[in-house]
Amino acid sequence: MAVVKRPPFPVILVANDLVEGEVIFAAEHGWTRDVRAARVANDAEAAQALEQFGAAQARACKVVDAYLVDVEIEAGVPVPRHYRERLRTLGPSHRLDLGKQADFHL
Amino acid sequence: MYAYDELDRQIVRERVAQFASQVERRLDGSLTEEEFRPLRLKNGVYLQLHAYMLRVAIPYGGLSSRQLRQLALIAEKYDRGYGHFTTRTNIQFNWPKLREIPAILGLLADVDMHAIQTSGNCIRNTTTDCFAGAAFDEIEDPRPTAEWIRQWSTLHPEFDWLGRKFKIAVTATQQDRAVLRGHDVGVRIVRNAAGETGYRLYVGGGLGRTPMEGKLVRDFLPRAELLGYLEAILRVYNLEGRRDNKFKARIKILVHEIGLEAFRAQVEAEYSKVVAAAPAPDLREFERITASFDAPDFADLPEVSRKLEQAQAADPDLAQFVARNLFRHKKKGYVALTISLKSIGGAPGDATAEQMRAVADLAEQFSFDQVRVSYKQNLVLPHVRRDDVPEIFAVLKAQGLATPNVDLITDIICCPGLDYCALATARSIPLAQTLSRHFADPDKQKEIGELSIKISGCINACAHHHIANIGILGLEKSGGESYQITIGGDPGDQYALGELLGPGLPASAVPEAIDRVIGVYLDARRQGETFIETYRRLGVTPFKAAFKEIADAVA
Numbered sequence: 072m073a074v075v076k077r078p079p080f081p082v083i084l085v086a087n088d089l090v091e092g093e094v095i096f097a098a099e100h101g102w103t104r105d106v107r108a109a110r111v112a113n114d115a116e117a118a119q120a121l122e123q124f125g126a127a128q129a130r131a132c133k134v135v136d137a138y139l140v141d142v143e144i145e146a147g148v149p150v151p152r153h154y155r156e157r158l159r160t161l162g163p164s165h166r167l168d169l170g171k172q173a174d175f176h177l
Numbered sequence: 178m179y180a181y182d183e184l185d186r187q188i189v190r191e192r193v194a195q196f197a198s199q200v201e202r203r204l205d206g207s208l209t210e211e212e213f214r215p216l217r218l219k220n221g222v223y224l225q226l227h228a229y230m231l232r233v234a235i236p237y238g239g240l241s242s243r244q245l246r247q248l249a250l251i252a253e254k255y256d257r258g259y260g261h262f263t264t265r266t267n268i269q270f271n272w273p274k275l276r277e278i279p280a281i282l283g284l285l286a287d288v289d290m291h292a293i294q295t296s297g298n299c300i301r302n303t304t305t306d307c308f309a310g311a312a313f314d315e316i317e318d319p320r321p322t323a324e325w326i327r328q329w330s331t332l333h334p335e336f337d338w339l340g341r342k343f344k345i346a347v348t349a350t351q352q353d354r355a356v357l358r359g360h361d362v363g364v365r366i367v368r369n370a371a372g373e374t375g376y377r378l379y380v381g382g383g384l385g386r387t388p389m390e391g392k393l394v395r396d397f398l399p400r401a402e403l404l405g406y407l408e409a410i411l412r413v414y415n416l417e418g419r420r421d422n423k424f425k426a427r428i429k430i431l432v433h434e435i436g437l438e439a440f441r442a443q444v445e446a447e448y449s450k451v452v453a454a455a456p457a458p459d460l461r462e463f464e465r466i467t468a469s470f471d472a473p474d475f476a477d478l479p480e481v482s483r484k485l486e487q488a489q490a491a492d493p494d495l496a497q498f499v500a501r502n503l504f505r506h507k508k509k510g511y512v513a514l515t516i517s518l519k520s521i522g523g524a525p526g527d528a529t530a531e532q533m534r535a536v537a538d539l540a541e542q543f544s545f546d547q548v549r550v551s552y553k554q555n556l557v558l559p560h561v562r563r564d565d566v567p568e569i570f571a572v573l574k575a576q577g578l579a580t581p582n583v584d585l586i587t588d589i590i591c592c593p594g595l596d597y598c599a600l601a602t603a604r605s606i607p608l609a610q611t612l613s614r615h616f617a618d619p620d621k622q623k624e625i626g627e628l629s630i631k632i633s634g635c636i637n638a639c640a641h642h643h644i645a646n647i648g649i650l651g652l653e654k655s656g657g658e659s660y661q662i663t664i665g666g667d668p669g670d671q672y673a674l675g676e677l678l679g680p681g682l683p684a685s686a687v688p689e690a691i692d693r694v695i696g697v698y699l700d701a702r703r704q705g706e707t708f709i710e711t712y713r714r715l716g717v718t719p720f721k722a723a724f725k726e727i728a729d730a731v732a
């Protein structure tokens with residue numbers, strides 16, 4: 072198999088829900104809107120499993136644009152290292168009343 | 178205003194039905210994302226950072242009260258209670274669900290609106306002067322020309338899949354209030370020596386990755402020839418423009434690479450073929466359109482309004498508003514009134530559903546049912562009696578819409594940036610909010626005078642940062658957000674691209690850096706000089722020196 076370029080571990084899988092457009096994360100079972108429940112992959116095998124799940128879910132018209140995002144674990148919660156991905160787990164930074172930050176009191 | 182006829186309505190309805198079926202086919206898996214993406218983009222649907230986004234066309238920025246109320250309804254029912262007005266004078270909804278977008282498009286169609294050609298590689302919304310039909314200095318109302326172009330460019334089979342997007346602006350005044358030279362084609366309505374009205378055309382302007390100034394391609398084109406000549410320009414672009422590299426696919430690159438003379442020669446050659454193939458150009462459609470833009474039934478009013486003068490004397494806030502937010506009208510006793518969507522600390526260009534309804538009501542009561550969206554992301558009531566300004570002001574104030582800052586430093590143009598936009602490299606809105614608060618003091622704003630700040634969250638320059646007096650571009654630098662500052666840009670008749678002051682700064686250092694730049698201006702300005710005038714006289718050097726102190730301190 073060709074070498075796939077992956078971000079450094081640990082990683083989570085992020086996608087958009089096809090119907091809603093909302094950002095979702097692969098969880099232990101299915102998907103979650105709450106990054107705290109995201110499934111964290113710490114090695115190549117687990118990362119590949121996430122990717123395969125994402126690809127299958129894209130084919131099944133459940134999600135679009137699934138990709139791996141590298142995170143740090145802070146107080147047990149995965150936090151994306153890049154600020155762009157961090158914003159996607161929260162919502163617009165000037166509207167704390169909107170998005171996941173509001174829904175989950177993040 | 179132009180009223181849709183049966184044909185317009187049919188086109189829009191058919192498009193809603195077509196897109197509804199495309200969405201169904203996407204959801205049931207008959208269409209892959211790769212197949213669906215260009216189709217949704219043809220209908221203004223993007224997938225952004227947090228959700229889908231729907232961009233709705235507001236042709237040349239004109240809205241009726243009924244249309245604005247419908248936008249408010251959509252914001253409330255299908256979104257999160259607000260919308261964002263853009264520099265293309267469109268409106269964006271940030272949270273629609275894909276399944277519901279056909280229903281939203283249906284609601285738009287009910288009021289003769291749509292999202293066709295608000296994205297994708299086609300001819301986009303034609304923009305114009307936000308004071309069109311009202312301005313004291315216009316040769317004629319530019320909206321009939323803009324509408325003529327809209328009809329011609331809508332679903333034009335030859336130009337539906339261009340190499341890249343294509344933007345046209347029209348203006349009819351000496352003072353350029355529509356950024357003509359920043360467009361793929363700029364159309365200026367002019368009169369020739371014989372007194373005939375026609376068009377002066379600029380081509381190859383644009384911002385983005387490679388900012389360019391539009392070049393004069395035709396000094397005078399008789400009115401009847403406009404669409405034929407545009408066809409020739411688009412055809413040359415469509416055939417000769419690059420498709421191998423997305424970043425080199427705009428017409429500005431073609432004009433730049435082959436040179437204006439060669440480009441013009443090709444266009445003229447193509448145009449003679451257009452002329453040979455088509456029957457004599459015909460003004461009937463233009464005249465039909467023009468008739469629908471008949472001036473409203475203005476009353477004969479005295480030049481000054483006692484009522485307004487007295488109210489101003491009693492209310493300093495109103496006096497300040499009058500000093501900043503009114504624009505001279507062609508008709509005595511009337512003004513065009515700008516409603517700033519730049520409240521101190523607010524997100525530039527955002528309006529809530531409630532605010533939209535309030536503006537719609539005001540337009541209905543006081544402005545012949547008309548509202549305009551300006552590329553500066555404000556709203557305009559184009560035809561207001563001076564007598565009515567105090568009453569309008571009171572309503573605006575209650576809605577948080579009476580900020581008296583038109584063209585002042587807090588009237589910031591700002592794109593959605595990384596708070597919404599999938600292409601962004603940095604956030605822009607929070608910085609706009611910080612700067613707005615930083616310069617909130619009305620006396621300070623007055624002292625600084627006219628000065629434009631424009632903030633884009635990436636190199637695509639949706640907020641026109643290159644042509645701002647102070648332009649800010651958000652980039653990524655070493656894993657963090659970094660802001661490059663340019664100064665000296667001008668969107669108007671003395672069109673100029675800003676000069677970079679130095680290395681990018683973290684957001685926290687930007688207010689102080691701008692303070693320094695403004696300090697240079699305030700120290701050096703001569704009586705009556707605006708920021709840009711002082712800059713033109715001094716050049717960039719002293720500003721760079723002042724900036725360097727801040728840049729060095731944070732480096």
Ligand code: SF4
Pocket residue numbers: 592593594595598599600601602633634635636637638639640
């Ligand atoms: S300038 Fe960039 S970040 Fe801003 S709206 Fe345009 S594409 Fe998005």
